[in-house]
Amino acid sequence: MCAMTHPASPELDPELYLPRMASVVAVESMTAREKFFKVELSKPLGHRPGQFVMLSLLGIGEAPISISCGPRHDNILEMVIRNAGSLTRVLHRLQPGARVGIRGPFGSGFHLDDFNGKDVVCIVGGLGLAPLRSLIQPIIAQPQRFGSITIISGCRTPAEELYRDELESWSRMDQDKVSVIRLVDKTANLPWNGKIGLVTAPIPDLKINPARTLVALCGPPVMYKFVLMELKALGIPNSQIFVDLERRMKCGVGQCGHCQINHVYCCQEGPVFRFDRIENLQEALQ
Amino acid sequence: MSIKGGDSVRAFIIRKNAVSDWIKHLARKNSVSFPQRAGHSGFRFKPVLETSEIQFEHYRPTLAPPGKQLTPAREVLFKYRKNATADPMLESVLDSQARVLAGVRPCDLKAIDLMDRVNREGFSNPHYLTRRENTVIIAHDCLQPCDAACFCAATGSLHWRANADVFLTSLDDEILVECLSERGIALAQGDHFTLCENTEPHKKRAEALRTQPFGRQFPVPLEQLPAIIAKQWQSRVWEKHVEHCFSCGSCNMVCPTCYCFNVVDDFNLADGDSGTRTSTWDGCMLPNFSEVAGGHNFRPHPAARQRHRVKRKFEYLSQRFQEPGFCIGCGRCARQCTAQIDIFSIVSDLVSQGENDPCVP
Ligand SMILES: Cc1cc2nc3c(=O)[nH]c(=O)nc-3n(C[C@H](O)[C@H](O)[C@H](O)COP(=O)(O)OP(=O)(O)OC[C@H]3O[C@@H](n4cnc5c(N)ncnc54)[C@H](O)[C@@H]3O)c2cc1C
Ligand code: SF4
Ligand code: SF4
Ligand code: FES
Numbered sequence: 001m002c003a004m005t006h007p008a009s010p011e012l013d014p015e016l017y018l019p020r021m022a023s024v025v026a027v028e029s030m031t032a033r034e035k036f037f038k039v040e041l042s043k044p045l046g047h048r049p050g051q052f053v054m055l056s057l058l059g060i061g062e063a064p065i066s067i068s069c070g071p072r073h074d075n076i077l078e079m080v081i082r083n084a085g086s087l088t089r090v091l092h093r094l095q096p097g098a099r100v101g102i103r104g105p106f107g108s109g110f111h112l113d114d115f116n117g118k119d120v121v122c123i124v125g126g127l128g129l130a131p132l133r134s135l136i137q138p139i140i141a142q143p144q145r146f147g148s149i150t151i152i153s154g155c156r157t158p159a160e161e162l163y164r165d166e167l168e169s170w171s172r173m174d175q176d177k178v179s180v181i182r183l184v185d186k187t188a189n190l191p192w193n194g195k196i197g198l199v200t201a202p203i204p205d206l207k208i209n210p211a212r213t214l215v216a217l218c219g220p221p222v223m224y225k226f227v228l229m230e231l232k233a234l235g236i237p238n239s240q241i242f243v244d245l246e247r248r249m250k251c252g253v254g255q256c257g258h259c260q261i262n263h264v265y266c267c268q269e270g271p272v273f274r275f276d277r278i279e280n281l282q283e284a285l286q
Numbered sequence: 287m288s289i290k291g292g293d294s295v296r297a298f299i300i301r302k303n304a305v306s307d308w309i310k311h312l313a314r315k316n317s318v319s320f321p322q323r324a325g326h327s328g329f330r331f332k333p334v335l336e337t338s339e340i341q342f343e344h345y346r347p348t349l350a351p352p353g354k355q356l357t358p359a360r361e362v363l364f365k366y367r368k369n370a371t372a373d374p375m376l377e378s379v380l381d382s383q384a385r386v387l388a389g390v391r392p393c394d395l396k397a398i399d400l401m402d403r404v405n406r407e408g409f410s411n412p413h414y415l416t417r418r419e420n421t422v423i424i425a426h427d428c429l430q431p432c433d434a435a436c437f438c439a440a441t442g443s444l445h446w447r448a449n450a451d452v453f454l455t456s457l458d459d460e461i462l463v464e465c466l467s468e469r470g471i472a473l474a475q476g477d478h479f480t481l482c483e484n485t486e487p488h489k490k491r492a493e494a495l496r497t498q499p500f501g502r503q504f505p506v507p508l509e510q511l512p513a514i515i516a517k518q519w520q521s522r523v524w525e526k527h528v529e530h531c532f533s534c535g536s537c538n539m540v541c542p543t544c545y546c547f548n549v550v551d552d553f554n555l556a557d558g559d560s561g562t563r564t565s566t567w568d569g570c571m572l573p574n575f576s577e578v579a580g581g582h583n584f585r586p587h588p589a590a591r592q593r594h595r596v597k598r599k600f601e602y603l604s605q606r607f608q609e610p611g612f613c614i615g616c617g618r619c620a621r622q623c624t625a626q627i628d629i630f631s632i633v634s635d636l637v638s639q640g641e642n643d644p645c646v647p
């Protein structure tokens with residue numbers, strides 16, 4: 001398979017950059033800019049929530065994309081892809097049956113055992129729901145293992161909301177276990193059955209016990225500062241907050257240098273960080 | 287020939303005028319690069335030919351450091367060919383050609399050692415390591431600084447020996463040849479070589495010839511720099527030295543310890559079915575280096591990028607790899623910079639101005 005005569009060392013993986021091929025099994029439009037992709041690999045991905053893959057099309061390019069489904073035993077991988085540029089534009093044209101390349105899973109992700117017996121608050125802005133769904137799904141599926149879960153999900157207008165059906169069905173579950181707060185900045189004259197405001201607005205009114213609550217955040221860079229201020233006011237220590245950060249990433253394996261936040265490599269130690277471990281890291285949240 | 291019991295170094299003396307013959311002899315059987323004059327612009331590592339001028343002492347550091355031969359500007363990671371009925375054929379491309387890098391100075395030797403660590407720790411980089419495994423290094427001591435730009439003694443590079451296979455020291459009209467590995471011993475063969483039982487007198491002689499102090503020195507020892515620079519986030523120094531910067535990234539491209547890359551796909555226009563995925567050098571001084579989708583840029587200002595570059599060399603990678611300096615003091619970045627921005631001056635200013643002085647956005 002590889003044109004190598006003298007392997008440098010036995011443990012070296014000569015195929016570090018070779019993607020595995022996977023089949024697109026479903027593509028659904030979610031909003032004007034985002035599509036939902038379900039792909040089937042030749043074996044289970046074996047990921048943790050919050051990890052990402054490097055998704056590629058041969059001859060077009062490769063990009064980091066969050067895994068949007070919880071850990072699973074089958075060969076399925078779910079992703080939400082925003083049409084943002086040259087690769088993602090072509091991805092949006094794919095039909096079921098198309099072949100894509102996958103490397104990974106990469107990154108730290110969440111360790112579900114950290115969440116055992118805890119109440120969980122997920123705060124997401126826009127596309128941030130895509131990665132955090134990989135955490136929400138397993139928590140909702142095992143109510144006896146975890147405490148309650150609160151999901152605060154915000155986007156600009158109703159037209160941009162992702163996973164609406166799922167958010168609505170989660171909101172109809174046992175109120176003591178699952179609560180969902182859906183917000184938009186403005187309704188833009190569209191029908192809307194949620195609230196209006198920023199994701200920071202409901203935080204002060206959360207009925208939580210700070211001692212047994214873990215918070216996970218994912219959203220655009222501007223969101224973190226304000227949400228973190230509100231969480232501080234609620235008395236949640238930084239060691240109980242997880243942030244999922246975005247950086248430019250070209251390799252996913254700690255080699256290309258693009259994702260560096262000071263001495264930290266976001267693709268290796270992140271993209272999910274326990275906040276107390278990066279609170280003094282300059283440039284982390286700006 | 288074999289190594290004497292328990293002795294890992296085998297040393298020889300060779301006459302200076304025989305070195306050129308020896309290198310050319312090696313080049314008849316191997317791919318050997320040596321720094322050679324290139325136009326008016328200085329020296330480059332180029333393949334050794336029968337006509338090449340081989341001289342060890344008098345060359346300014348090459349435009350591109352020798353270590354870049356281990357990570358070419360364009361590195362094909364894999365080739366693919368699509369297939370109408372089955373999965374595409376993917377072929378990882380690893381270059382295992384044997385090569386000799388000769389005429390490597392101690393600073394560049396240290397840089398290669400650092401790059402070995404970068405590419406080996408964590409996920410190891412098969413492309414780099416395959417090439418590295420098949421590369422033998424003939425290095426040589428510097429007894430005078432190359433020019434006014436270098437500061438290798440200040441960065442702890444001048445006495446680097448660790449990863450050389452053969453290490454040469456010039457002594458008047460002879461050269462001390464120390465073979466530091468089995469592969470090095472295999473290279474030092476022939477009538478030119480006289481066994482040297484005791485290298486100490488020769489090394490003492492070389493030390494007496496070495497310029498003292500050797501080139502520019504920082505105001506404090508290297509080991510103290512990471513802690514000092516770690517305190518400087520909002521220093522006025524970042525703005526001061528970036529005033530005339532073009533954000534051209536030349537300083538990154540010529541640096542032996544800059545290794546960031548971009549990844550691009552190319553497809554063959556003639557058939558549309560085959561192509562490559564390639565890594566290409568990238569630089570953190572280039573404006574869009576850390577821009578993400580949606581246009582957010584984590585280091586939009588040149589001063590923030592300069593800060594990242596300098597901190598990377600003296601703080602971030604130092605912390606990550608427990609190695610005080612990732613700048614090896616070769617002076618290439620300053621030599622190539624149109625705006626004459628010199629990392630030595632930036633660091634010296636950071637040390638002397640010390641206190642935080644808010645100004646960088
Ligand atoms: C850990 C992580 C998880 C992500 N998860 C998702 C996800 O679930 N869904 C999704 O739609 N997007 C996700 N992204 C963003 C996605 O990677 C970019 O939108 C994608 O790289 C754009 O590629 P393109 O070729 O289509 O755009 P390009 O034409 O390359 O560029 C368009 C824009 O994207 C930026 N960009 C280019 N390359 C990268 C890169 N490697 N990383 C980040 N930004 C880049 C450019 O600066 C430009 O602003 C994630 C990014 C990261 C780092
Ligand atoms: S070479 Fe000089 S001008 Fe170019 S980016 Fe580096 S410091 Fe700026
Ligand atoms: S930062 Fe400049 S002086 Fe230091 S190693 Fe790189 S090119 Fe050489
Ligand atoms: S994505 Fe390349 S180093 Fe992190």
